[in-house]
Amino acid sequence: MNPNIPQTGQTRxxxxxxxxxxxxxxxxxxxxxxxxxVLVNRTNYHEFQPLYYQVATAGLEANSxxxxxxxxxxxxxxxxIRVTTVTQIRPADKEIDTELGPIxxxxxxxxxxxxxxxxxxxxxxxxxxxxxxxxxxxxxRNRILQNFEDALSVETDDERDGLMDVxxxxxxxxxxxxxxxxxxxxxxxxxxxxxxxxxEMMQIFLIESGGELLGPMSENSHKKSEEYLRELGVDVRLNxxxxxxxxxxxxxxxxxxxxxxxxxxxxxVKATPLAGLPPEVxxxxxxxxxxxxxxxxxxxxIFALGDVALMAEGETWxxxxxxxxxxxxxxxxxxxxxxxxxxxxxxxxxxxxxxxGTMATIGRGLAVVDLPFLKFSGVLxxxxxxxxxxxxxxxxxxxxxxxxxxxxxxxxxxxxxRLIIRQKLPxxxxxNMQERVADTLVVNKQx
Numbered sequence: 001m002n003p004n005i006p007q008t009g010q011t012r013x014x015x016x017x018x019x020x021x022x023x024x025x026x027x028x029x030x031x032x033x034x035x036x037x038v039l040v041n042r043t044n045y046h047e048f049q050p051l052y053y054q055v056a057t058a059g060l061e062a063n064s065x066x067x068x069x070x071x072x073x074x075x076x077x078x079x080x081i082r083v084t085t086v087t088q089i090r091p092a093d094k095e096i097d098t099e100l101g102p103i104x105x106x107x108x109x110x111x112x113x114x115x116x117x118x119x120x121x122x123x124x125x126x127x128x129x130x131x132x133x134x135x136x137x138x139x140x141r142n143r144i145l146q147n148f149e150d151a152l153s154v155e156t157d158d159e160r161d162g163l164m165d166v167x168x169x170x171x172x173x174x175x176x177x178x179x180x181x182x183x184x185x186x187x188x189x190x191x192x193x194x195x196x197x198x199x200e201m202m203q204i205f206l207i208e209s210g211g212e213l214l215g216p217m218s219e220n221s222h223k224k225s226e227e228y229l230r231e232l233g234v235d236v237r238l239n240x241x242x243x244x245x246x247x248x249x250x251x252x253x254x255x256x257x258x259x260x261x262x263x264x265x266x267x268x269v270k271a272t273p274l275a276g277l278p279p280e281v282x283x284x285x286x287x288x289x290x291x292x293x294x295x296x297x298x299x300x301x302i303f304a305l306g307d308v309a310l311m312a313e314g315e316t317w318x319x320x321x322x323x324x325x326x327x328x329x330x331x332x333x334x335x336x337x338x339x340x341x342x343x344x345x346x347x348x349x350x351x352x353x354x355x356x357g358t359m360a361t362i363g364r365g366l367a368v369v370d371l372p373f374l375k376f377s378g379v380l381x382x383x384x385x386x387x388x389x390x391x392x393x394x395x396x397x398x399x400x401x402x403x404x405x406x407x408x409x410x411x412x413x414x415x416x417x418r419l420i421i422r423q424k425l426p427x428x429x430x431x432n433m434q435e436r437v438a439d440t441l442v443v444n445k446q447x
Contacts, residue, residue, distance in 0.1 A: 003100045005080050010036040011343055014096060014105035016086050016274060018046050018069055020325045021305035022111030023394075024332030030076040034343055037079045038103060040096070044069055044083045047134050048393055050325065051402075053178040055137040057185060058145070058418040059409060062134050064401045067394040086112075089276035091302065096274070107301050107339065110274055110288065111332070114307035114323055117268035117285075127247045128265040131174065138421070140264065145420050147262065148194050157201075162261040164202040167250050169242050170266035171208030172215070173360040176225050178266065179206045180362035183232035193418065204234045205258055207250075209241040209267070214368065216322060217358050221368040224377040228362040242267075269323055271308040283310040287320060292350035294335045305331045313353060321353050325392070330354065361385045 011034055015022045018041040029035045048065040055062050073079040084098045095102045116130040129140050147163040154160050166182060168175045182204050191199050206213075206229060212222035213229075213236070229236055237252075242263070244251040250258045271286035281297045283289045287310035289297045294309065296302045306328030310320040321327035331351060338348045357371040359381065367382035369375070386406065393399050 001100045003082050003084075003098065003103050005036075005038055005082070005103065008036050010034060010078065012036045012038060012104065012106045013109065013339065014038045014040065014103055014107070015109045015111060016040045016096065017111035017113055017306075017308075018043075019049070019111055019113045019306060019328060021328030021332040022109065023069075023072070024329045025109060025111070025305065025336050026079065027072065028333060028336030029339065030073055030079050032340070033078065035078060035339070037076075038105070039069065039073075039079065039081050040086060040098065040103070041069065041081070041083060042085055044081070046072070046394055048398075049132075050173075050389060050392075052131050052134065052137040053174060053181060055134060056131055056140040056144075056178065057181040058141055059181060060402060060405055062138055064398055064405065065393070066134060067398060072394065086274055089274050089302070091276065091299065094301065105301070107303065107342075109335065110296075110302070110304040110308055111306055111328070112272045112274060112308050114269040114271050114286075116265060117270040118265065119268065121244070124242070124245050124263070124265060127245050128169075128263045130265050131178070132269070142420050142422060143262065145418055148190065148197065149420070152194065152196055158259065160197075161201070161203075161259050162248060164197070164199075165205070165258070165260040166203075166262045166264065167205045167207060167242075167258055167260050168264045168266060169207045170268065171206060171210065171213040171236075171238070172266065173358075175206055175208070175264075175266040176213055176229065176360050176362060178264065179204055179229055179234045180232060180366065183229070183234050184363050186233070189418070205260075206234055206236045207240050207242055207252070208236070208238050211239055213238075214358075214360055217360070217368065218370045218375045220375045220377065221358075221360070221370055224368050225360065225362055228366045232363055269307065271310075271323075273304070273308050277302075284319070285310075293338055293348045294331055294351060303335055305335060311351065313351075317353060322358075324358070326356055327353055359385045359388065 013029060013035050015026050018039060023046050026037055026039050029037050045066040045068050051060060051065045054060040069081050082100060084100045087097045089096050095104045116132045118125045130136050131140055151160050151163040168179050186199050186202050213225045214221050226236055241253040242250055243253050245263045250260060250263055273286060273288050281289050288304045288308055290304050290309045290311050294303045294305060296304055307323040312318050334351045341348055355372055359369040361367040361382055365379045365382050367385045368377045369381040369384050390399055
């Protein structure tokens with residue numbers, strides 16, 4: 001196969017990854033005639049990661065948080081999109097190897113993001129439920145809903161507890177928001193969907209190894225998020241670490257255990273850099289060491305953005321910027337300006353991160369917001385969270401779909417998205433295929 005990208009006299013910028021940073025950079029350069037932009041991504045769409053948990057809990061349909069890349073760049077003849085996987089970089093040849101074949105570059109930008117970090121715990125890799133892609137969020141939704149269907153037919157309380165109880169590991173925004181939404185579902189929509197089940201018996205646990213929830217946020221956010229979750233009935237356990245999970249029982253480092261079939265892992269992330277870089281440029285958490293111009297250390301033609309990049313910025317960010325959307329977006333915008341300077345032989349300008357604040361929603365009318373000049377919580381914080389996330393979504397149609405879903409859910413405590421949707425294999429003997437797919441999924445999780 002051949003990527004079939006035309007050779008022109010333009011400076012070719014190859015961007016690997018269409019997350020927040022990669023997409024922001026590509027959009028900046030799309031109307032610049034000096035550049036030929038090649039956007040390489042494993043899927044043909046951009047994913048709005050902060051709302052994965054709403055897909056997982058049937059609050060939003062997946063297409064609401066996805067936006068087709070070709071729709072974003074329709075009409076831009078200098079932008080070429082290739083849906084494939086990059087296997088390695090060959091810096092000496094100024095090429096990347098992909099499953100479609102090699103692609104040459106003048107400048108290469110890694111915006112490959114991060115994936116779930118299981119910290120090398122093999123049982124948890126194989127049996128826990130991650131949520132770092134929209135496909136994993138859909139799989140989690142199917143699992144949760146199927147569990148309630150199965151709970152109607154089991155014979156023992158132990159089996160029913162295993163199906164209905166949920167343990168979420170990780171007290172960051174994903175874990176907190178997921179627990180809050182599950183607790184709201186337990187109180188409102190699930191009892192009407194499954195009147196034969198006693199949801200007073202359903203337990204939701206949030207396990208956090210640190211001493212507070214939402215660690216990087218303010219003391220007010222720590223206290224309020226824990227207070228809100230406990231009021232919703234979530235059992236919050238701080239200073240507790242999960243050490244094993246056999247598919248039926250979660251074992252903690254303090255000797256306690258919890259009976260559940262459902263361990264949702266939101267405890268950390270690790271960067272996913274491209275293979276082929278020298279080991280000396282790799283930093284903590286698999287992140288690639290870059291300078292203040294986003295250049296990978298030792299290179300002038302390879303850059304890294306967002307979660308995959310570790311950029312030390314003075315005393316404020318000595319260990320790199322937080323792995324959230326804003327640093328990636330700001331770095332993508334800044335690199336776009338610097339690439340324009342490069343081709344004009346102008347000096348590059350160093351990047352400075354502007355912390356615009358952090359926020360998390362816990363439940364209906366409950367959220368915490370940390371702005372640089374103000375910390376607040378409650379209904380006003382919840383409305384702020386709704387507005388900020390709504391405006392950050394790519395595409396007017398997606399914003400409208402999400403707004404309608406949120407308004408309907410708020411007014412009725414209901415939605416029509418609690419659907420179990422699975423792929424159906426054609427008729428025939430596909431046992432070998434299923435085994436190969438299962439093996440591939442295990443390998444992908446491990447990598």
